[in-house]
Amino acid sequence: MNPSPGPDPADLAVQGAALIADGRPFEAIEVLRQAMAGGEPSAPDLLLRAYLASGSWRAVVDWLGPLVDDGHVRFAGRLGVALVELGERERAETVLRLAVESGDVPAANDLAILLRDEGRMVEAVNVLVEAAAAGDQLAAANVVALHLDAGDLAAAAAAAERYATERQPDTVLALAEVRAQQGRHGEAHDLYRRAGQLGALRAHTAYGQFLSGTGADPEAVEREFREAERLGEPGSAFALGRFLYDEGRFDEARSYLQMAADEGDRQAVEALAELDGVEADEY
Template identity: 65%
Template sequence: MTSLPVEPLAAEGAALLESGRPLEAVDVLRQAVASGEQTAPDLLVRAYLDSGNWHAAVEWLTPLVEQGHVRFAGRLGVALSELGDRVRAEEVLRLAVSSGELGAANDLGILLRDDGRTAEGVLVLARAAEQGDPLAPANLVALHLEDGDLPAAAEAAERYADPARPDTVLALAEVRAAQARLDEADGLFRQAGELGAIRAHTAYGQFLLTERGDVLGAQREFLEARRHAEPGWAWTMGRFLLDVGRPDDAREFLQVAADGGDRVAAETLAELDGLDPADD
């Protein structure tokens, strides 16, 4: 059997992405695309999105979607949304959902929520949850919580809670916290962490900080979030250290977040340096 050809540049770019260095990955993966490495286009899209380079993502993805490559539509919708082009973002995300990209329903639901169309967002996420999208149930619960509809959030959380899908356990923990059932929430946060929910340690740290007043416990969980490379861990830790009066310690984490494309972290660093983020 002939082995598949090795794609060295794509492999290097993937390794940079996994180590949290998307800006470096972009340069490598652009070379990989130019060299015709077949796995490079998807990786380059991820690098653009992970680095927050939304303009480059839109420039790269728009012609692909227009040429009929609808598998890129969901990611194009995310980039357009980040740039504030909400009309085009909704159009492209609906294209992605209608083409079978069920995961795009989550981004569409959030977009609708941000446009003040929460009821539509709930319908989109509820439909995706019923169709088996693994992310939709937790996002549906979060949407209800953000809308202040605790009974609906509880109903959805209890309906979809399943240890086989750790994020649903985390969603139920958030609901129990909102219901002031703190001991039960504490146990569910711990269970979600043991099961590997994507943001379990970040969420548990916030719970310990806001509901228990446990600063040391929160710091421990935020460090665990770092160890597990949870989304946004660097910003979370940086913000936490700022809030507890440790700006010098916060800088390291804010810089990591800013280097990863977090605009809020970059603005916060500028403010720490006495600069106006609005000045370029």
């Protein structure tokens, strides 16, 4: 009797993709390894997505490093991100610069963050200005964010006013953040709402945080965080979890904080530790 055939590699790839979409990248990894072993053409890219989503940075480097070394520069940006996460900053900078120089303009945002974290603000801003001029959708907004992080509100305002355009919704959100810091709350409200209508990446999360900081009705704050969750905005799980925690709704908060912690959010880990009355190192 012939042994029964194993799972179809194409079906495994579909299953792996579904697990990634469902926020279960660790489970997806083994499924996609099987799909790749079975020769499924889509499996390598899906497996890379699973590694990235799960924070398996060493696996990413081991996979992509040889490819980039062999001239496959389209992987350089993702390799650079993994190297940053592993603390290999010098190599990360080299790889990210290679990515940008090879036409991966969005990698400029990761390079700028690396430069900022090393205190090289002028270089970071210059990298983003060049990326914005090349049409990157996030770089202009990130110029504003860099200036705000550095406490230079005047420079942030000048950049926000220069770049703001409804063709790039995140620049509208950046201008909202500046107006909020300037105390021009009426304008900020309008800009946050418009950024949300235009589809800015973190519009509802940022608006919820603004409303919370100005003492708005908690129901209005929660509506924004719930909408951010529905849209899958980056950081929305922690924002909603922190809000629920601060409202004393601990049981509801836990699942969101755990979700954010699983995605590598250190603030979420600290909030969970605070909730459980233990040290963050215990997680």
